[in-house]
Each structure stands twice: as structure tokens, then as C-alpha cells.
Amino acid sequence: xxxxxxxxPAAPGESDQGHELDERAELPEIVAPPPGPxxxxxxxxxxxVECPAFGRRRExxxxxxxxxxxxxxxxxxxxxxxxxxDGNRYxxxxxxxxxxLLGHAAAPVRRAAEAQLSRLTLALGDVYSADVKVALLERxxxxxxxxxxxxxxxxxxxxxxxxxxxxxALATGRPGLVAFEGAYHGLGYAPxxxxxxxxxxxxxxxxxxxxxVTFAPYPRDEAGAARSIDAVEAALRxxxxxxxxLEPILGRGGCVVPPDGFVRAICDAAHRRGALVIADEIWxxxxxxxxxxxxGAIGAPADILCFGxxxxxxxxxxxxxxxxxxxxxxxxxxxxxHTSTHSGSPLASSAALAxxxxxxxxxxxxxSRDVGAxxxxxxxxxxxGAAGVVEVRGAGLxxxxxxxxxxxxxRVMRGMLAExxxxxxxxxxxxxxxxxxxxxxxxxxxxxxxxxxxxxxAAPT
Numbered sequence: 287x288x289x290x291x292x293x294x295p296a297a298p299g300e301s302d303q304g305h306e307l308d309e310r311a312e313l314p315e316i317v318a319p320p321p322g323p324x325x326x327x328x329x330x331x332x333x334x335v336e337c338p339a340f341g342r343r344r345e346x347x348x349x350x351x352x353x354x355x356x357x358x359x360x361x362x363x364x365x366x367x368x369x370x371x372d373g374n375r376y377x378x379x380x381x382x383x384x385x386x387l388l389g390h391a392a393a394p395v396r397r398a399a400e401a402q403l404s405r406l407t408l409a410l411g412d413v414y415s416a417d418v419k420v421a422l423l424e425r426x427x428x429x430x431x432x433x434x435x436x437x438x439x440x441x442x443x444x445x446x447x448x449x450x451x452x453x454x455a456l457a458t459g460r461p462g463l464v465a466f467e468g469a470y471h472g473l474g475y476a477p478x479x480x481x482x483x484x485x486x487x488x489x490x491x492x493x494x495x496x497x498x499v500t501f502a503p504y505p506r507d508e509a510g511a512a513r514s515i516d517a518v519e520a521a522l523r524x525x526x527x528x529x530x531x532l533e534p535i536l537g538r539g540g541c542v543v544p545p546d547g548f549v550r551a552i553c554d555a556a557h558r559r560g561a562l563v564i565a566d567e568i569w570x571x572x573x574x575x576x577x578x579x580x581x582g583a584i585g586a587p588a589d590i591l592c593f594g595x596x597x598x599x600x601x602x603x604x605x606x607x608x609x610x611x612x613x614x615x616x617x618x619x620x621x622x623x624h625t626s627t628h629s630g631s632p633l634a635s636s637a638a639l640a641x642x643x644x645x646x647x648x649x650x651x652x653x654s655r656d657v658g659a660x661x662x663x664x665x666x667x668x669x670x671g672a673a674g675v676v677e678v679r680g681a682g683l684x685x686x687x688x689x690x691x692x693x694x695x696x697r698v699m700r701g702m703l704a705e706x707x708x709x710x711x712x713x714x715x716x717x718x719x720x721x722x723x724x725x726x727x728x729x730x731x732x733x734x735x736x737x738x739x740x741x742x743x744a745a746p747t
Contacts, residue, residue, distance in 0.1 A: 465531050511544060538720070603634035
């Protein structure tokens with residue numbers, strides 16, 4: 287059995303440019319049926335010290351699906367491959383919940399972080415900023431098309447959404463918020479109040495959350511868009527809504543792509559009532575959906591943009607970006623700030639700059655759009671007639687395969703693990719496989735994954 291504790295060998299001929307495709311990626315190799323003995327041993331240790339919420343979730347999923355839900359434990363990764371402690375090699379179609387845009391241990395991110403480690407790992411936040419943070423803020427501001435954009439950094443997508451909600455409240459003086467059913471913006475208290483994915487996430491903390499949040503349905507088609515717009519306009523007529531918070535494509539909610547005109551209509555309705563639109567581009571942005579921003583690609587004039595996930599290439603960093611006339615609301619007579627010790631750390635900022643450079647150098651946004659379209663077509667062909675498949679949808683390398691039930695989703699997720707592919711379930715009920723591989727993944731691996739998925743769905747239960 288391979289030594290999982292051995293250091294990861296250097297890859298020969300590795301590019302410093304970060305725009306070469308992941309040509310060294312390999313198909314899966316399973317040497318110990320997952321979860322293997324080392325994973326099981328590590329899980330025993332994990333469950334003695336980790337919050338029991340996650341173990342309870344595994345138990346509930348096992349009871350629901352009738353499939354084993356014991357996890358594998360990961361050891362190291364490179365590009366689109368990841369290895370567990372038992373020596374199994376997988377093709378990673380999750381890429382850190384979509385955050386590893388360049389894959390595991392990407393050369394540009396690693397080299398930038400190594401260089402920054404020898405220079406400065408932590409500055410003094412908003413008091414004495416690091417030079418690399420200044421450079422990153424300039425790059426992020428340029429992602430917003432509005433006048434004189436400015437950015438506020440955080441450490442997670444939840445942080446970015448919190449900053450955006452605060453910004454909108456300061457700019458409009460209105461506490462109300464419109465959010466959408468099926469949406470997920472993080473679990474910090476501000477975004478949790480707007481979490482439409484599962485009511486159970488909010489319920490235990492409901493008395494501590496913003497009660498002025500109205501939920502509208504998230505549409506899948508033109509008829510649904512009309513109903514949703516009516517619901518948003520009804521909420522806006524109350525006069526206390528400061529912002530509409532939306533994902534231009536539902537991410538964790540199942541890769542649901544609404545009609546393009548829907549997001550534009552929401553922007554128009556909000557602006558007519560003096561409210562701002564917060565676009566949660568944490569999943570969709572930076573190439574994941576085949577565009578730098580999904581709202582920009584479809585011509586929807588969102589006011590505040592939120593970035594996270596892939597921004598740091600695997601390191602935690604996020605940003606809320608808005609035009610100066612909106613951000614000016616923070617410059618108040620009585621001091622009010624939104625910051626933290628590690629917000630905009632030099633290490634994460636250097637990784638973010640390297641990620642943005644690599645996305646540009648490799649034209650990975652365009653590649654995501656084109657490869658994602660071909661991947662969806664391959665999936666539709668491979669799964670034609672497969673029992674339990676409802677729909678294949680998405681944009682770029684943000685692809686959802688909706689199945690007939692959440693139980694089937696869990697069984698297929700485990701079946702794909704046995705085949706050597708990491709996938710996750712999403713959707714309001716967990717009925718959708720969400721596929722978000724690195725933007726550098728070779729297309730033959732995607733074709734092989736589609737074939738594996740067809741085999742899993744055809745297997746007797």
C-alpha cells in the first residue's frame with residue numbers, strides 16, 4: 287500500500303506561468319475500496335474531537351439512502367487528482383466546493399504563497415496594510431463596471447455577503463432584504479437570515495436573525511420568472527427593503543440557471559424602488575460559470591458584487607465590491623468598520639493575485655464556457671434514457687445533474703466515489719449532483735466521468 291505520509295513529489299517540468307492545462311492528470315486508481323482502513327481509522331479519531339453536527343448528518347444520510355456514508359480522508363492532491371490516506375487516486379469533480387479554480391497545489395498559487403511567506407505573512411489589517419493587499423484591491427475594483435469602484439475584503443463568502451448587506455443598509459438606511467428560496471449565501475448571522483436553501487439551518491437561531499427578510503421563489507423558466515418578479519415587486523412596495531440579494535445562478539441550490547432576463551428585471555425593479563442589488567458571485571464569478579461575472583455577461587446592472595471561493599486559489603479570502611457612491615456610506619461621523627485580524631492577509635492576497643493572473647493568462651474563463659458546454663452535451667448523450675435522470679443544466683464548469691430523488695443522489699454520489707470520482711449533492715432536497723471541477727481539467731477526464739456516471743446509474747440498487 288502506498289505511503290500516504292510521504293511528501294508529494296515535485297512534478298517535472300511544472301510551469302511557473304500557471305496557464306498550462308492539467309496535462310499530468312490521471313484517471314482514477316482504487317487500490318482499497320473506499321473508505322479504506324486508514325480512512326476508517328482516521329474517522330474514529332475525527333468523531334472523538336469534531337463537532338457532532340457532521341457525524342449526525344452522515345448518519346441521517348445513511349438512513350435516508352440505504353448507502354454507507356462513512357467518509358474518506360484526504361491526504362494530498364495535484365491538479366484534478368486527489369489522493370486519500372489509503373492510497374486511492376480520484377478525479378476531483380468538486381474542487382473544494384468549486385473554490386480550486388486552478389486545481390490542487392496549483393503552481394502559480396503555491397509559488398506566490400511561498401514567496402510571500404518569506405516576505406510578510408501578516409500585516410496590521412486596515413491600520414497598516416501590506417503592499418500586496420493594495421495591489422489586490424486595485425485588481426478587484428476593476429472587476430466592477432461602476433464609477434470608481436472600491437472593495438472591502440473578508441475571509442469567506444459569508445464574510446463578503448455580510449459586508450454587502452451592511453453596505454446596503456448603510457447606503458439606503460433600510461433594514462429589509464429580499465432573498466430567494468433555494469439560495470445559499472453562507473451561515474454567518476447576516477447571510478443566514480437570507481438562507482433559503484433549508485429552513486432547518488435558520489430555525490434554531492430565528493430569534494437572533496433579521497426578521498425583515500422576505501423570500502421569493504427562484505425561477506427555472508419564464509413563467510417562474512414572472513411569478514418571482516411579482517413577489518419581489520410586492521416586497522419592494524413596502525418601502526423598507528434596502529437590497530435584493532441573489533445568486534445569478536443557484537450554486538448549492540442545484541446549479542439552477544434562470545432566464546437571463548430575470549436578473550435584469552430584478553435589477554430594474556429594485557432600482558425603481560431605491561433598493562440595491564447584491565449579486566452573490568461567489569460561485570459564479572471568476573470564470574466558474576464561463577464569465578468573470580455572470581451578471582456582467584447577461585447585462586444585469588448589479589450594484590454590489592461578492593467574490594469568494596476561487597478568489598484565493600485555495601486560501602481563504604473574499605471581497606465585496608461596489609461603486610464609490612455606495613461605499614461612501616461607510617465614511618460616517620461616528621466610526622463604523624467591518625474588519626478582522628486576518629482580513630486581506632498578505633498570504634491570501636498574494637494567492638488571489640496569482641489566481642487572477644493565471645485566469646487571464648490561460649484564458650480560463652473562455653475555456654470554462656466552452657468546455658462546460660461540451661461537458662453538458664457529453665453528459666446528456668451518456669445519460670440519455672438513464673433511469674432517474676431529470677435534467678442536465680448549468681453554465682461553464684458549474685454543472686448540475688438533477689436526479690429523481692435525494693436518496694438516489696446520495697447513492698450515486700457513493701457509487702461515483704467507488705468509481706474514483708468525487709462529486710457532491712446539492713439542490714433544495716439534495717437531489718442534484720453538483721459538478722465543479724478545476725477550470726484546467728483535461729476534457730478526457732470529463733468524458734470518463736460521464737461514462738462512469740452512466741455505469742453507476744445503470745447498476746442495480
